[in-house]
Amino acid sequence: MSSWDWQVFCKDTIDGEIVPRCFGGAGDVTYLDWLLSAWGWTLSVSLLALGVALVLGSIMGILRTAPHRGLVLLGNAWTELFRNIPLLVQIFLWYHVVPALIPPLRGVPSFILVVLGLGLFTSARISEQVKAGIQSLPRGQRMAGLALGFTLPQTYRHVILPMAFRIVIPPLTSESMNIVKNSAVAFAVSISELTLFALQAQEETARGIEIYLAVTGLYFITAFAINRVLHFIEQRVRVPGMIGGGR
Amino acid sequence: MKLIAVLGTLTLSVVLLTSTPALSQDAGGTLKKIKDSGAATMGVRESSGGLSFTVGDGKFAGFHVELCQRILADVQKQLGLAKLDIKYQPVTSQNRIPLTQNGTVDIECGSTTNNAARQKDVAFAVTTYVEEVRIAVKAGSGIASIAQLNGKNVATTTGTTSVQLLRKHERATGVDFKEVFGKDHADSFLLLESGRADAFVMDGQILAGNIAKSKNPADFRIVGEVLAVEPIAIMLRKDDPAFKKAADDSLKALIKSGEMAKIYDKWFMQPIPPANKPIGLPASEATKAAWANPNDKPAEDYAKK
Numbered sequence: 001m002s003s004w005d006w007q008v009f010c011k012d013t014i015d016g017e018i019v020p021r022c023f024g025g026a027g028d029v030t031y032l033d034w035l036l037s038a039w040g041w042t043l044s045v046s047l048l049a050l051g052v053a054l055v056l057g058s059i060m061g062i063l064r065t066a067p068h069r070g071l072v073l074l075g076n077a078w079t080e081l082f083r084n085i086p087l088l089v090q091i092f093l094w095y096h097v098v099p100a101l102i103p104p105l106r107g108v109p110s111f112i113l114v115v116l117g118l119g120l121f122t123s124a125r126i127s128e129q130v131k132a133g134i135q136s137l138p139r140g141q142r143m144a145g146l147a148l149g150f151t152l153p154q155t156y157r158h159v160i161l162p163m164a165f166r167i168v169i170p171p172l173t174s175e176s177m178n179i180v181k182n183s184a185v186a187f188a189v190s191i192s193e194l195t196l197f198a199l200q201a202q203e204e205t206a207r208g209i210e211i212y213l214a215v216t217g218l219y220f221i222t223a224f225a226i227n228r229v230l231h232f233i234e235q236r237v238r239v240p241g242m243i244g245g246g247r
Numbered sequence: 248m249k250l251i252a253v254l255g256t257l258t259l260s261v262v263l264l265t266s267t268p269a270l271s272q273d274a275g276g277t278l279k280k281i282k283d284s285g286a287a288t289m290g291v292r293e294s295s296g297g298l299s300f301t302v303g304d305g306k307f308a309g310f311h312v313e314l315c316q317r318i319l320a321d322v323q324k325q326l327g328l329a330k331l332d333i334k335y336q337p338v339t340s341q342n343r344i345p346l347t348q349n350g351t352v353d354i355e356c357g358s359t360t361n362n363a364a365r366q367k368d369v370a371f372a373v374t375t376y377v378e379e380v381r382i383a384v385k386a387g388s389g390i391a392s393i394a395q396l397n398g399k400n401v402a403t404t405t406g407t408t409s410v411q412l413l414r415k416h417e418r419a420t421g422v423d424f425k426e427v428f429g430k431d432h433a434d435s436f437l438l439l440e441s442g443r444a445d446a447f448v449m450d451g452q453i454l455a456g457n458i459a460k461s462k463n464p465a466d467f468r469i470v471g472e473v474l475a476v477e478p479i480a481i482m483l484r485k486d487d488p489a490f491k492k493a494a495d496d497s498l499k500a501l502i503k504s505g506e507m508a509k510i511y512d513k514w515f516m517q518p519i520p521p522a523n524k525p526i527g528l529p530a531s532e533a534t535k536a537a538w539a540n541p542n543d544k545p546a547e548d549y550a551k552k
Contacts, residue, residue, distance in 0.1 A: 199406040
């Protein structure tokens with residue numbers, strides 16, 4: 001009962017026979033092959049969603065600090081909309097409800113929908129952090145930029161954002177790690193990522209503990225690798241003397 | 248800081264892995280345990296179609312739950328107990344076997360397939376229900392067999408044996424379909440209903456139950472060949488012949504008196520909670536054959552014929 005059976009990963013997913021060297025080939029798929037492909041799906045969903053979230057989140061965060069009521073309203077509405085609806089509900093809205101209202105969206109693969117859904121959800125959180133980063137700067141910074149003859153976009157580009165983004169790297173790191181863990185919701189819309197693999201493979205093999213441990217390990221490695229990469233970036237871009245760049 | 252995190256993870260996993268439940272297989276077996284404690288624990292499922300389901304408030308009902316209640320009533324008589332306290336313990340497909348082995352559950356009344364691998368760990372009473380894996384489609388789709396699913400989207404539920412079954416079929420027949428996975432049966436059915444999937448492959452009683460509960464049951468059909476046959480049985484602890492005999496004798500008596508068919512009718516043909524709609528699945532030939540000739544053969548023996 002409590003004995004280990006790591007050989008389970010070497011089994012063929014169709015006949016359950018143990019395949020030598022653990023990797024199938026020529027149409028044979030082992031659980032190890034499947035695990036790695038599931039990891040690939042998790043990485044693809046997470047990284048693409050992270051891209052969407054960083055771009056949209058930054059734009060919305062910046063709009064929320066702009067000296068223009070309409071833009072602030074747009075940014076606020078965006079943020080509140082996407083952060084006040086539970087993630088799983090948002091994914092289902094994209095998958096089941098939106099295509100029912102707009103029929104052409106039916107042809108969009110669920111992979112794109114989940115990348116968008118996860119990306120938009122996270123963009124609301126990133127927008128909040130970017131806004132906080134910008135507002136943490138003294139008001140004089142913006143005024144100084146404008147007084148020097150910069151236009152508003154130039155002030156953002158050369159004065160405000162270089163400091164604000166450095167300040168928000170730590171919370172962005174957490175958010176980037178969260179996106180890996182949140183990508184588990186993709187199983188609900190039929191993306192064969194790690195959580196779907198775990199649910200399915202433990203049923204087929206009856207070796208739930210081994211399967212879940214392997215999947216847990218891969219989630220941990222992925223999130224931790226993102227943590228290290230962003231930590232490295234944080235170190236590299238640090239400017240002594242700039243706000244948040246001390247030490 | 249980092250070291251603490253790593254150590255914490257390690258300790259946690261060690262604790263999780265070494266806490267094997269205490270074994271309580273006393274020499275007298277389950278009958279003695281029931282006699283001494285005046286109580287029996289029934290393993291039940293939250294949602295296993297008409298076989299075993301919750302009606303809320305910690306109460307459970309269904310075909311297998313009622314059969315187990317009959318078995319325990321007979322056991323009570325046999326042991327001469329004035330009062331037998333029946334406890335209901337919800338189980339999942341992940342924990343039902345360990346909980347039966349370690350004595351938390353005395354008799355599991357859910358929807359467990361009797362197969363050779365499980366017979367190494369647990370015992371089964373005689374088969375009371377034979378599940379057939381079928382295909383549900385929209386009535387107007389024109390699909391009538393699995394061969395017509397070539398290039399179509401086929402829904403099934405994550406964490407069920409149907410997923411593996413589809414994969415086997417795909418390889419054996421060269422039929423190439425795109426699998427879509429629902430996170431539970433209701434979700435898979437929604438995929439079929441909304442047109443994201445052209446077919447839903449699952450246990451017959453689950454298909455029938457979902458169709459019965461849908462807005463317009465006439466829109467759906469269960470079609471095509473039986474893809475797999477699995478004997479579903481009440482699960483017991485292994486190596487406890489006295490208790491297995493008591494369970495088998497009760498069930499055989501129910502079959503003989505015709506009660507079995509009546510109880511089946513009650514749960515599969517009459518309206519049942521929570522929607523008060525019938526599942527509408529008459530006993531299959533395979534189920535009737537299992538009643539005619541009570542046995543505890545594993546699923547592998549069904550596949551051979």
